[in-house]
Amino acid sequence: MILSAQPDMTVAGEAGDGAEALRLLREVRVDVVVMDIRMPVLDGVAATAELSTWVDGPRVLVLTTFDTDEDAFAALRAGASGFLLKNAPPADLLAAIRVVAGGDAVVAPRVTRSLLDRYVVPGEPPRPPVGRDVRLDLLTDRERQVLLLVAEGLSNAEIGDRLRVAETTVKTHVGRILTKLGLRDRVQAVVLAYETGLVRPAC
Known part of the structure; x- marks a missing residue:
C-alpha cells in the first residue's frame, strides 16, 4: 500500500518465496526487487545470487533484522545493492528504493559498523x-x-x-x-x- 501510493513507483508483483519471485521476474520487468532473507523453498540469498547472473537484471534491496547480519552479508556478496531493517520507517524504505533504482547503493553507517563487527572481534586479532x-x-x-x-x-x-x-x-x-x-x-x-x-x- 505504501509503495503503490507513490507517484513514481508501481508494484509489479508480489511473491511468497524466492522461487516464485524468480518465476515472476522472468515474466515482468522491474527496476528494483525488495527481497526478504528468510523465505521458504528458496531464500533471499539464493534468489539474489540467481538475479545477479541475469543480463540487465533488477537491482536488489534486501530486508533483514539485527540478528541476521551474516545472511545480509551473504546477500550483498551475491549481488544485492544494500539492505534495510524490516522495522525501518516507511520514509526510509521509500528513500532506499529510490537510491537503488537510481543506480547507487544503500551503505548506511550501520552497515559499516556491522562489517567491523564481522571482521573484528574485540580482544581478538582481526580475521x-x-x-x-x-x-x-x-x-x-x-x-x-x-x-x-x-x-x-x-x-x-x-x-x-x-x-x-x-x-x-x-x-x-x-x-x-x-x-x-x-x-x-x-x-x-x-x-x-x-x-x-x-x-x-x-x-
Missing part, C-alpha cells in the same frame, strides 16, 4: 582476509583513497568535503573504481575492501 585481489593494483592512489572512505560509509558529498574536491569528482572516481574492480555498486566495494584486508580496523 585474516580472504586473499589479496590483484584488481586493487589497477586503482590509482586517489582511487584507493576514495575506496577507503567509501568503506567507512561516507557519502560522495562527505568524501568530497574530506578530500576538498567537488562531489562530481568523487562520483567520477567511484564510477572508475567500480568499473576497474568489476563491481555493481558501493556495497560490494565496501565488502571487497574488508574481505581483501585493504581495510584492517584496529580492535
Whole structure:
C-alpha cells in the first residue's frame, strides 16, 4: 500500500518465496526487487545470487533484522545493492528504493559498523582476509583513497568535503573504481575492501 501510493513507483508483483519471485521476474520487468532473507523453498540469498547472473537484471534491496547480519552479508556478496531493517520507517524504505533504482547503493553507517563487527572481534586479532585481489593494483592512489572512505560509509558529498574536491569528482572516481574492480555498486566495494584486508580496523 505504501509503495503503490507513490507517484513514481508501481508494484509489479508480489511473491511468497524466492522461487516464485524468480518465476515472476522472468515474466515482468522491474527496476528494483525488495527481497526478504528468510523465505521458504528458496531464500533471499539464493534468489539474489540467481538475479545477479541475469543480463540487465533488477537491482536488489534486501530486508533483514539485527540478528541476521551474516545472511545480509551473504546477500550483498551475491549481488544485492544494500539492505534495510524490516522495522525501518516507511520514509526510509521509500528513500532506499529510490537510491537503488537510481543506480547507487544503500551503505548506511550501520552497515559499516556491522562489517567491523564481522571482521573484528574485540580482544581478538582481526580475521585474516580472504586473499589479496590483484584488481586493487589497477586503482590509482586517489582511487584507493576514495575506496577507503567509501568503506567507512561516507557519502560522495562527505568524501568530497574530506578530500576538498567537488562531489562530481568523487562520483567520477567511484564510477572508475567500480568499473576497474568489476563491481555493481558501493556495497560490494565496501565488502571487497574488508574481505581483501585493504581495510584492517584496529580492535
